[in-house]
Amino acid sequence: MATVTIRDVAKSYGSAKVMHGVSISIEDGQFVILVGPSGCGKSTLLRMIAGLETVTAGDIEIDGRRVNDAEPKDRDIAMVFQNYALYPQMTVAQNMGFALELAGRKKAEIAAEVQKAAEILSLTPLLGRRPGQLSGGQRQRVAMGRAIVRHPKVFLFDEPLSNLDAKLRVQMRAEIKALHRRLNATIVYVTHDQIEAMTMADKIVVLNAGRVEQIGSPLELYDHPSNLFVAGFIGSPAMNILPAAAEADGVRVAGMIALPVSTALPAGTALLYGIRPEHIVLGEEGGVEAEITVVEPTGADTHVGLRFAGHDLTVVTKDRLAVGPGDQVTVSLCSDRGHLFDAATGQRIIAQAG
Amino acid sequence: MAKAFPSLRPQTQGYLLIAPALAVYALFAVYPMLNVVWMSFSAWNGLSPTSRFVGVANYRAVLTSDPVFWGALTNTVYWTALAVIVPNVVAFGLALALNQNLPGRSGLRVIFYLPVIIASIAVATIWKWMYDPFFGLFSNLLTTWGLTDFIGDWLGDRRIALWSVFAAYVWQTVGFAMVLFLAGLQNVSTTLVEAARIDGAGRWDVFRHVTLPAMKPTITVVFVLSLINSLKAFDIIYGMTGGGPAQSTQMLAMWAYTQSMQLGDFGKGAAISVILLVVTLAIVIPYLRWMQTQSEASK
Numbered sequence: 001m002a003t004v005t006i007r008d009v010a011k012s013y014g015s016a017k018v019m020h021g022v023s024i025s026i027e028d029g030q031f032v033i034l035v036g037p038s039g040c041g042k043s044t045l046l047r048m049i050a051g052l053e054t055v056t057a058g059d060i061e062i063d064g065r066r067v068n069d070a071e072p073k074d075r076d077i078a079m080v081f082q083n084y085a086l087y088p089q090m091t092v093a094q095n096m097g098f099a100l101e102l103a104g105r106k107k108a109e110i111a112a113e114v115q116k117a118a119e120i121l122s123l124t125p126l127l128g129r130r131p132g133q134l135s136g137g138q139r140q141r142v143a144m145g146r147a148i149v150r151h152p153k154v155f156l157f158d159e160p161l162s163n164l165d166a167k168l169r170v171q172m173r174a175e176i177k178a179l180h181r182r183l184n185a186t187i188v189y190v191t192h193d194q195i196e197a198m199t200m201a202d203k204i205v206v207l208n209a210g211r212v213e214q215i216g217s218p219l220e221l222y223d224h225p226s227n228l229f230v231a232g233f234i235g236s237p238a239m240n241i242l243p244a245a246a247e248a249d250g251v252r253v254a255g256m257i258a259l260p261v262s263t264a265l266p267a268g269t270a271l272l273y274g275i276r277p278e279h280i281v282l283g284e285e286g287g288v289e290a291e292i293t294v295v296e297p298t299g300a301d302t303h304v305g306l307r308f309a310g311h312d313l314t315v316v317t318k319d320r321l322a323v324g325p326g327d328q329v330t331v332s333l334c335s336d337r338g339h340l341f342d343a344a345t346g347q348r349i350i351a352q353a354g
Numbered sequence: 355m356a357k358a359f360p361s362l363r364p365q366t367q368g369y370l371l372i373a374p375a376l377a378v379y380a381l382f383a384v385y386p387m388l389n390v391v392w393m394s395f396s397a398w399n400g401l402s403p404t405s406r407f408v409g410v411a412n413y414r415a416v417l418t419s420d421p422v423f424w425g426a427l428t429n430t431v432y433w434t435a436l437a438v439i440v441p442n443v444v445a446f447g448l449a450l451a452l453n454q455n456l457p458g459r460s461g462l463r464v465i466f467y468l469p470v471i472i473a474s475i476a477v478a479t480i481w482k483w484m485y486d487p488f489f490g491l492f493s494n495l496l497t498t499w500g501l502t503d504f505i506g507d508w509l510g511d512r513r514i515a516l517w518s519v520f521a522a523y524v525w526q527t528v529g530f531a532m533v534l535f536l537a538g539l540q541n542v543s544t545t546l547v548e549a550a551r552i553d554g555a556g557r558w559d560v561f562r563h564v565t566l567p568a569m570k571p572t573i574t575v576v577f578v579l580s581l582i583n584s585l586k587a588f589d590i591i592y593g594m595t596g597g598g599p600a601q602s603t604q605m606l607a608m609w610a611y612t613q614s615m616q617l618g619d620f621g622k623g624a625a626i627s628v629i630l631l632v633v634t635l636a637i638v639i640p641y642l643r644w645m646q647t648q649s650e651a652s653k
Contacts, residue, residue, distance in 0.1 A: 052548050073554035085549035089567040098563070099553035146553070 002063030002076075002153035002186055003028050004049065009058035011044055011210075018044060019210040021058065026203075031180050031187045035197040036207035037233070042190045043158060045207070049188060050079050050156050063153055078147035079156040082163060084139040086131040086146075093118075093127040096145045110149075117148040120182070121175075137168045144179065157189040161196065173199055194234050198222070206230050223337075228346035231274050231339060237303060237314045240280070242333070244273040244340065251340065251351065254309045256288060257333055261351040263340065270343035277303070277316040279335040287330035292323055306331065387631075394624035400614065405621075412625035423626065426604040429516060430585065430630075433605065437584030441524045442531050442576055449535035450565075463536070467529035474526065478593025481522035485509050485594075509595050512602035519594050519603055526590065527583070531576045538572025539565070574645045578638055585634050606630045 004026040011019035019041045026032045034042040047053040049060055051072035059066055067075050078099075086095050096117060097110040105113075118124045121141045131139055140160060147155055157176070161169045177200050180187055191197055197204045198218045206213040206221065206229070214221055214230045225231035231239045244253045246269040251259040253273045263271075281287070282304065290313065294305035302321055306313040308331065315331065323329060340349040362370070394412055398405035416423050448466055452459050469477060484491040485508035493505045508518040542565050550560045566573075588607040591597065597604040597612065604612075606626055614623030 050548075050552060052551070072548075072552045077552065079549070079552050081545050081549060083543075083545055085543070085545045087546065087550075087563060087567070090563075098550075102554040102559060 003061075004032075004154055004186065004188065005059070005061040005064075006045070006049070007059045007061070009045070009048065009060060010056050011041070011048065011053065012056045017210065019056075022207070022210070022212050023058075024205055024212065024215060026186060026188065029184045029186055031177075031189065031200060031202045032205060033189045033191060033197040033201035033203070034205045034207055035191055035194055035233075036213075038192060039209075040207040041210040042192075042207050046079075046156055046158055046188060046190045049075075049154070050077055051075050076153040077156055078150050078152040078154075079158065080140075080143045080147055080160045082159040084131070084143045084163075086139060086142055088131055090130070091127065092123060092129050092131070092134070092142050092145075095131065095142055096123075096149050099146065099150050113149040114145075117145040120148065120179070121145050136164050137172065140164065140172060141175075144176070148179075148183070153186065155185050155187045157187065159191055160189075161191070161193075169196075176200060195236065198234070204234075206233060208233075224348070225274075225339065226348050228272060228274070228341045231341065231348075235276060237277050237316065239274045239276050239339070240311075240313045242273045242275075242311055242313075243343070244271040245269065246271055253333060254311060256309060259334060259338070259351075261340075261353055263349055263351045265349070271349065272341040272343050272346075273333075274339040274341060275333060275335055276337065277314045279337045280313065280315045281332040281335075282315060282317055282319070282321075282329055284330060284332040287332040289328055290331050292325055292327045292329055294325055295321060295323070308333075390624045390627050393620055394628045396621050396624075398620045399618045400620050401618070408621065412621040413629075416622055416625050416629070420622070422601050422604055422609055425601055426606050426609040429602075429604060430587075430606045433516070433520065433587060434581065434584040436520060437523065437527075437587070438577055438580050440520075441527045442580055444524065445528045445531035445576075446535050448528065448532045449539055452532070453536060453539045463533075466532055469526045470529040470533075472526070474589035475593045477522060477526045478590050481519075481525075482509065482594050485518055510599055512599050515595055515599060516603045519591055522594065523584075523587065523590055527580065531580065534572055534576050534579075535569070538569045541572075542568040570645075571649070574642075578642065581638060581641075582634060585630060606633075 004024075006022060006024040006026075008021045008023055009019060010017065010021050022041070022045060024032070034045060036042050044053055048055050049062075051067065051070060051074075055068045060068055062075055062077070087098065090098065093111075093114050096114045100110040100113060114127070115124070118127055121144060123138070123141055123145055126134060126138060126142075131142065134142065140163075143160070160176075161172050164172060173196060176189075179185075180200075189196075189200065201218055203215065204218055204221055205215050208229050213233075214226045216224075221230055221234045225234060225239075228241070232241065242254045244251050244259075245255075246263050246265040246267055247258075248267045249262070251261055251263060251271060251273070253259060259273070263269075265271075288308065290306040290308035292304060293307050293312070294303075296303040296305075301316050301318050304315040304317060304321065306315060306329070313331075336353070340351050341347060342349055393405070395407060395409060396405040397408045397411070452463050452466070456462070472480075483489075487493055487505065487507045487510070490508075492508065496502060496505050506514060509515050546564050546568075547560055550564050555563065586607045587605055588611065591603055591605060591608055592611075595603045597608050607630060610623045610626035610630065612623075613626060614620045617623075
């Protein structure tokens with residue numbers, strides 16, 4: 001197991017710059033997830049760690065050794081691909097043992113390693129099958145088995161669950177997490193699914209347009225997003241964002257609600273107020289009037305769409321509601337868990353309770 | 355379609371659509387094939403209104419007393435053995451090279467494919483001129499380089515004539531196999547190549563464990579096509595040497611033609627054709643069977 005250090009890494013394709021100086025430090029045994037929308041550069045970064053893409057500028061170090069120019073096979077990494085990338089003509093056992101075979105290890109030794117990994121992943125009865133005879137989830141397990149047998153310093157996962165159905169995805173999520181605990185492995189994992197990131201990661205790196213937006217633990221990102229992008233990206237349903245403005249004695253949201261906070265900003269500064277769907281309280285005295293547009297019961301909780309002062313809001317509540325679209329309801333948008341962002345830069349603004 | 359034949363079942367519609375082609379194939383492929391088998395048991399000079407059933411006499415004559423048949427068979431076997439290997443290996447190499455991101459590769463692909471679209475008889479003529487011992491390209495080049503000792507009578511020397519023709523055949527057929535291989539290379543998964551590189555595979559390992567397995571269906575097609583084409587090799591030989599000198603470039607297909615059309619013995623010509631057909635089927639059918647079980651096993 002090892003540390004991974006990414007220092008000021010940039011990537012260009014010709015004159016097109018796709019990554020602008022990314023720095024991330026990954027500790028030994030950490031499960032780090034790179035997350036971001038399509039085209040943010042997360043897969044490119046992973047492929048640079050793997051050695052499948054060249055690094056235009058900056059350094060990548062694995063266990064303290066600079067690997068920028070090292071071949072993939074000399075980096076002591078293993079990678080699990082989205083489409084599994086299993087050798088179709090080989091059996092499960094041969095697929096898993098292939099890297100060891102190439103490394104010139106003894107047959108008995110390979111068989112023992114494969115057996116051990118197969119047991120961890122409950123693949124033992126499938127060892128003689130070919131990939132074509134396996135289900136998607138089984139193939140994904142074989143791909144993980146192929147990585148495990150090598151005892152690499154770093155495991156790389158490139159959207160490994162994207163091709164699986166929802167139920168299997170939840171199950172594999174738990175399996176990968178258990179695997180991480182068991183192997184105590186350093187893992188770099190790429191996904192566009194923020195739920196995957198929230199549920200599995202020790203540390204999440206939010207990437208956007210080739211830049212790091214924020215690095216932190218899942219709950220840090222959730223509770224203290226450092227900018228508007230992270231606030232909107234992490235959390236489902238997404239955070240509600242309302243226009244706001246700084247005033248002499250506080251902050252006014254949507255021109256109507258006075259928040260009892262002080263920002264030390266000049267009066268009139270344009271701000272944005274973010275509040276998560278579960279922090280809006282329905283039917284509270286002293287709130288503002290809003291119209292219900294949609295009610296979506298999911299069973300455990302209910303998603304309610306609201307129209308308030310020309311803005312759409314989403315509320316998540318545990319209560320069973322006896323209201324429907326078109327009904328008026330009072331809502332309280334004041335919460336000590338709201339967030340303020342600078343409307344111009346999108347950066348988080350620290351406000352003091354006033 | 356559905357409106358034009360509202361009451362027809364899809365199967366009936368299908369049969370209706372293939373009917374014209376089926377008629378043409380039956381008339382020009384199936385019937386002649388059966389007829390040639392019948393002819394091989396008869397004596398007919400191609401002109402007389404009647405033919406006579408002679409049993410296996412034609413086969414006996416071909417196999418025992420024909421002075422050229424065994425030579426032609428041997429040539430055909432050598433030719434075929436080389437023709438399924440040499441042009442295809444060259445074509446595979448070209449396809450691998452032209453599958454790289456080379457500047458001008460589409461132009462190069464066209465150049466290597468060009469000979470395929472030239473009529474065989476034109477290819478034969480071009481090469482005949484180039485092989486001319488006095489005025490040909492090769493003799494002149496060797497003279498210019500001072501290598502006059504290597505100048506030969508490429509098509510007139512019975513020891514080398516067959517291989518001179520074969521060189522022209524390679525030039526003519528490489529492009530076709532190359533195009534098929536290029537198409538096959540598109541099926542090689544780049545992710546799988548990357549996975550292999552991470553697994554520690556070098557170029558050769560990637561080729562052996564990723565490229566070759568993915569190319570197996572293409573290789574089968576190319577192998578079978580070139581096998582059939584080389585067994586029936588005719589036009590390029592006909593155009594370059596006509597089977598000579600001293601029957602040294604004689605082949606089964608050509609000898610069948612000569613027996614029938616030039617010597618007027620349609621019975622013997624047909625018998626040679628049938629032998630060629632049997633040889634072809636005897637190689638192709640087991641190979642296809644074997645490939646089928648292989649691909650089923652890997653599924």
